[in-house]
Amino acid sequence: MAAERGHELQLEGISKRFGDSVAVRDIDLRIAAGELVALLGPSGCGKSTLLRIISGFMPQSEGRVLFDGKSVDHLSASKRNVGIVFQNYALFPHMTVRQNVAYGLEVQRYAKDRIGARVQEMLALVQMTEFADRFPRQLSGGQQQRIALARCLAVDPKILLLDEPFGALDKNLRLDMQLEVKRLQREYGITTVLVTHDQEEALSMADRVAVMSRGRIEQVSTPVEIYDQPRTLFVNEFVGSTNTFTAIVESGDTQALSVRLQSGELLMVSAVQALAKGSAVTVSIRPEQMRLGSEASANAVAGVIAAALPLGPQVLYDIRRNIGPGFRVAVPRDGDTTIWAAGxxxxxxPRGTGEYRAFAANTSST
Ligand SMILES: Nc1ncnc2c1ncn2[C@@H]1O[C@H](COP(=O)(O)OP(=O)(O)O)[C@@H](O)[C@H]1O
Ligand SMILES: [Mg+2]
Known part of the structure; x- marks a missing residue:
C-alpha cells in the first residue's frame, strides 16, 4: 500500500468567476494531512467548482492551490495525482470489475507484473473480491460506487475528492457507504474533501465541516462546534433546525445582550459580534434547547400550544404566539414529563446549556 500517506492541502485566496458571476469567492482553507473536510452548502453555492479547482480540471481566477506547501497551479489534472469520485460512478460498462480497477494502473504505466496484485488488494479493501469478474450492470449502485472508489484509490492519489458520491443511493445504502468510506479513509490515511448538501452526511463523516453559502465559506469548524456554536445565522439555519425571533437590542455588550421581542418579552441573549443598542437582530434557539412551563418566567417566550407531535423519543410542540411567527419546542420523554395539550x-x-443567540438582522446570506 501507499508508502507516503496524508498530504496537506491548502487553498489561498481562491476565487472563480464565470463572466460576471462569481462562483467562489476568496476561499482560504487549510486541510491537514489525513483529514476529512466536508464542503457543505445548498445547491449552487460553489462546492463542485472548488473541487474542480483543487483537482486541476478547472483553473481558478485568483489564488493558489498548494499540496504540502508547494503550488500545484502549473500542474494539469493528471499530474496532480488526485482521485475523484462523482455521484454517477462512471465505471466502464464493457469492462469487468477487475479491468475497471486495473485501468487506471495501466494508464499510469504501473509495472505490468504488479497490476494483478494491486487490483486484488484494492478489491479486498472495498470488500468486493468475489465480484472481480462481474460487469458493472451486474452490481448494485452501492457496489458500483465501491468499485469506483477502489479504482480511484488503486493509483494511490495524494488527495481524495468526493463530489456527492452517495447522492444516487437510497438512504440505507447511503449510510452503509458513508461508514465504509470513513473506515477506508481512516485506514488509508488519505486527505479527503467531501462535497455534500446533506448536513447529516457532513456532520457524521467529517473531521471538520466548511459551511458554504454563495461562493463563500461561512464557517469551518468541527461538527459539534458547527452545530452548537454557529457563527452566522445562515450556518445556524442550514445545519439542524432552529427557531428565530426578530428583536431590538435594549442594552449590553458582546457577551450578553438584552433584547426586546415585538411581543414584549425581554430576553438575555449571546452574540458573536458587538450589536448596537437599538439595532434589529434575529434571535435563534433550537427546539431541543427549550423547555416549557406554565408560569411566566424571566427569559421566557409566551405562546399557546397549537399541536403536540409525539415523535417517539421526544414530543415536538408547535407553539403559536400572539404577535409574530410561531416556534417549536422538542421535549424529551424522560418518564414524568407532562404532555401539553393544544390550547x-x-x-x-432555554433549558440547561441552551441559550438564545443573536445575529445582526442582515447577517443571513440566504
Ligand atoms: N462551467 C460553468 N459556467 C458557468 N457557470 C458555472 C459553471 N460551473 C458552475 N457555474 C455556476 O457557479 C455556481 C456554483 O456552481 P457549483 O460549484 O456547481 O455549485 P454546487 O456544487 O455547490 O451545487 C453556480 O451558480 C453555477 O451555475
Ligand atoms: Mg455540485
Whole structure:
C-alpha cells in the first residue's frame, strides 16, 4: 500500500468567476494531512467548482492551490495525482470489475507484473473480491460506487475528492457507504474533501465541516462546534433546525445582550459580534434547547400550544404566539414529563446549556 500517506492541502485566496458571476469567492482553507473536510452548502453555492479547482480540471481566477506547501497551479489534472469520485460512478460498462480497477494502473504505466496484485488488494479493501469478474450492470449502485472508489484509490492519489458520491443511493445504502468510506479513509490515511448538501452526511463523516453559502465559506469548524456554536445565522439555519425571533437590542455588550421581542418579552441573549443598542437582530434557539412551563418566567417566550407531535423519543410542540411567527419546542420523554395539550398557554425558556443567540438582522446570506 501507499508508502507516503496524508498530504496537506491548502487553498489561498481562491476565487472563480464565470463572466460576471462569481462562483467562489476568496476561499482560504487549510486541510491537514489525513483529514476529512466536508464542503457543505445548498445547491449552487460553489462546492463542485472548488473541487474542480483543487483537482486541476478547472483553473481558478485568483489564488493558489498548494499540496504540502508547494503550488500545484502549473500542474494539469493528471499530474496532480488526485482521485475523484462523482455521484454517477462512471465505471466502464464493457469492462469487468477487475479491468475497471486495473485501468487506471495501466494508464499510469504501473509495472505490468504488479497490476494483478494491486487490483486484488484494492478489491479486498472495498470488500468486493468475489465480484472481480462481474460487469458493472451486474452490481448494485452501492457496489458500483465501491468499485469506483477502489479504482480511484488503486493509483494511490495524494488527495481524495468526493463530489456527492452517495447522492444516487437510497438512504440505507447511503449510510452503509458513508461508514465504509470513513473506515477506508481512516485506514488509508488519505486527505479527503467531501462535497455534500446533506448536513447529516457532513456532520457524521467529517473531521471538520466548511459551511458554504454563495461562493463563500461561512464557517469551518468541527461538527459539534458547527452545530452548537454557529457563527452566522445562515450556518445556524442550514445545519439542524432552529427557531428565530426578530428583536431590538435594549442594552449590553458582546457577551450578553438584552433584547426586546415585538411581543414584549425581554430576553438575555449571546452574540458573536458587538450589536448596537437599538439595532434589529434575529434571535435563534433550537427546539431541543427549550423547555416549557406554565408560569411566566424571566427569559421566557409566551405562546399557546397549537399541536403536540409525539415523535417517539421526544414530543415536538408547535407553539403559536400572539404577535409574530410561531416556534417549536422538542421535549424529551424522560418518564414524568407532562404532555401539553393544544390550547394550553405555555412559557418557553432555554433549558440547561441552551441559550438564545443573536445575529445582526442582515447577517443571513440566504
Ligand atoms: N462551467 C460553468 N459556467 C458557468 N457557470 C458555472 C459553471 N460551473 C458552475 N457555474 C455556476 O457557479 C455556481 C456554483 O456552481 P457549483 O460549484 O456547481 O455549485 P454546487 O456544487 O455547490 O451545487 C453556480 O451558480 C453555477 O451555475
Ligand atoms: Mg455540485
Amino acid at each position: 394550553q398557554a405555555v412559557y418557553a425558556a
